[in-house]
Amino acid sequence: MERQISNSGMEQRKGRRLVLFPLPLQGHINPMLDLANILHSRGFSITIVHTSFNSPEPSNYPHFAFRFISENLPEDRRACCKTDLIAFLLTLNEECGPPFRDCLADLLSDSSEEPIACLISDAILYFTQDVAHELKVPRLVLRTGAASSFCVFSAFPLLREKGYLPIQDSQLEEPVVELPPLRVKDLPSIHTNDPEDLYKVVTSMVNQSKASSGMIWNTFQELEQAALETLHQQLGVPLFPIGPFHKRFAATSSPCSSLPHDETCLSWLDKQVPQSVVYVGFGSLAIISETQFLEIAWGLANSNQPFLWVVRPGLIRGSDWLESLPDGFLEALGGRGHIVKWAPQQQVLAHPSVGAFWTHNGWNSTLESICEGVPMICMPCFTDQRVNARYVSEVWGIGLQLEKGLERGEIERTIKRLMVKKGGENIRERVSCLKKKSYACLSRDGSSKQSLDDLVRHISSLESLTFHTY
Known part of the structure; x- marks a missing residue:
């Protein structure tokens, strides 16, 4: 290699x-x-x-x-x-x-x-x-x-x-x-x-x-x-x-990005239990409503899993950044949640604390997740992301798709199914196998x-x- x-x-x-x-x-x-x-x-x-x-x-x-x-x-x-x-x-x-x-x-x-x-x-x-x-x-x-x-x-x-x-x-x-x-x-x-x-x-x-x-x-x-x-x-x-x-190649330069990486997420990950963190990132173009943003927030909070969430400025329609979150939301989690504007995604996915990637299924993100053996929660937004998500969930069997939209109860159940239920172990084994193949090729x-x-x-x-x- x-x-x-x-x-x-x-x-x-x-x-x-x-x-x-x-x-x-x-x-x-x-x-x-x-x-x-x-x-x-x-x-x-x-x-x-x-x-x-x-x-x-x-x-x-x-x-x-x-x-x-x-x-x-x-x-x-x-x-x-x-x-x-x-x-x-x-x-x-x-x-x-x-x-x-x-x-x-x-x-x-x-x-x-x-x-x-x-x-x-x-x-x-x-x-x-x-x-x-x-x-x-x-x-x-x-x-x-x-x-x-x-x-x-x-x-x-x-x-x-x-x-x-x-x-x-x-x-x-x-x-x-x-x-x-x-x-x-x-x-x-x-x-x-x-x-x-x-x-x-x-x-x-x-x-x-x-x-x-x-x-x-x-x-x-x-x-x-x-x-x-x-x-x-x-x-x-x-x-x-x-x-x-x-x-x-070993990284010779940072990937091209319109936003600086927030390196605090890596030190936060260092303090978490292996394979316990849900990493949430929806790419550089996706836009969601304030209602969807709040359902995601409460679904993550109610799952009781630690989460690292990339909320880039412009992700939420009509909002600058986190002003839609209820007062004291993050404080009430006692450090279980960490939100940044942008993250060094390849380093995050390679971190041993990350156990799942909630993704929009852009191809770069999907491939990076496969290469690090991280199972996915799929939330495709447009174009080829929808095809990628279906292949992740049904052809390769390395993730779960949020079929019923963004509702906090469905989000909580999907996270738990992937992170703590027995079915999640099978998904993890399949993506681990593909990780090995991605290196062997x-x-x-x-x-x-x-x-x-x-x-x-x-x-x-x-x-x-x-x-x-x-």
Whole structure:
């Protein structure tokens, strides 16, 4: 397993550059930067192209070159990132084309730099396929989500034809016969002013991935073999499952974050009993109502389990932070609860005191929980999180889903079922088994190590396809 970036790897540059372009959302930036570190360790020079919106700090990555483009998003469109994510993604794909083309053309014409072997861009930045084709640069796609959820995205035309989409409230509990074990309520959806926009983003992402030179996945064969085989048949391009990314190296820098980590949570965890703490974190984009916030608070309190809860500013609609909590709520718990604005999640999940992760089931969070052998309580909010949650609870059997919504009694029962009931032991055994597989796949003969070797060879084979006249 690769644990650090070796000096010999840095000295023996392949004489080829890779241009990486992440989607400017935290859950997408971090995996792309992890991938950049992985490929840099294999001898490639790295140039990161990034929008001015949500840009990472280049000084944290001195071994990469950075180029920033202006996406010309007005302030109201930037705000859409949280109020109408699909509208934001559509605008990003519409506005970034010209500045990205100019940037890539400039990089190609720079004779002082090493030649470019290929572009690697986020699957959701589907406009980059046309730019790459125009400039005769091979494009590889990074999909930061699960292979299982991408199978659902690729089935959108069929799901529409069969009447599952657009989703109707009367159908929510019906099974999706073509995609077991999913139910209609598990299909990816998100609030947007125009439901057709979601369909457009998804189908464009899938179609332009099919037109690419291959796809890179932050997953591993032993976890998603069936989905990867299905996608190989459907997409017709090489697939490279080389994850889990974050386990390949000792941390060389903190993950990109808009909020500073509150390190007090680690010292608080040090004082707790092993596998006793419920860690609660819903990612960087989820928004809940004040009523839901209070049900979560009382469900946690009534469970009698210690809990570490990440309540980021903006999580609760209409509130700045914790003003909705009843007076004296935390004090009455006698130190059993600890609330922070942001936490170093990978360190928290690796802490021996953590016994469960109540998560929104974003793919990064789901994969990090699997890698640390922590069972999950699933509360998906939108898009692929719903598919991930169903796979966690019913396919892999490594968590429980809050099927009946956020009600304090249901929350209390679910926590106790996972933490203290016998059924929780079985779940813990299954996730422990997957943890071992997540490490084994990165070993010398592991599936992800072999897939990374294949990826490096594939990139080298693409060099002969790269020709430019500048």
